[in-house]
Amino acid sequence: MPTLDDIRKRKLEELMHLQQEKxxxxxxxxxxxxxxxxxxxxxxxxxxxxxxxxxxxxHHEKALQLLLILFQAIQKGQIQDKINDSTLKKVLEQLTPKKKDIKIKRV
Structure with a gap:
């Protein structure tokens, strides 16, 4: 029967292995x-x-989304010229959801 120390060592090794994989x-x-x-x-x-x-x-997450979209477009051959600032703005606008106007009326 394994001792308490053996169990602790095994558990510690498992945790270290999982951390290393991560x-x-x-x-x-x-x-x-x-x-x-x-x-x-x-x-x-x-x-x-x-x-x-x-x-x-x-906005790191949004930059990753933009990067992924542009990378996929380049791979598909949709982008062959240089990406300028206005093109980047258009792609960013498509990523950003439109805000709904909320109007509060007083009665």
Whole structure:
């Protein structure tokens, strides 16, 4: 019958193994994002790069969505020219849901 120390050691080893797998998975995802970013940045003008950098700083999740959309469009061959600032704005507007106007009427 395993002792309490054996159980603790085994549990600790399992936790360390899970943590190591998780960190490796995160590193792999980060590397894939960097590769996509490098490809997409080759198609961006300086203004578009500046806007993307600002977006990445302020809204990281939205920047990832934008990156994924642009990367897929490049892979499909839909984007062959440089992506300028106005094109980037249009894609961002499509990502951003339209706000509904809420009017409160007093009776």
């Amino acid at each position: 960190s490796q998975e995160q590193a792999q995802i980060h590397q894939q994002i960097e590769q996509m970013e490098n490809i997409v940045k080759q198609f961006m003008t300086k203004d578009a790069l500046a806007r993307y950098g600002n977006l990445k700083t302020a």
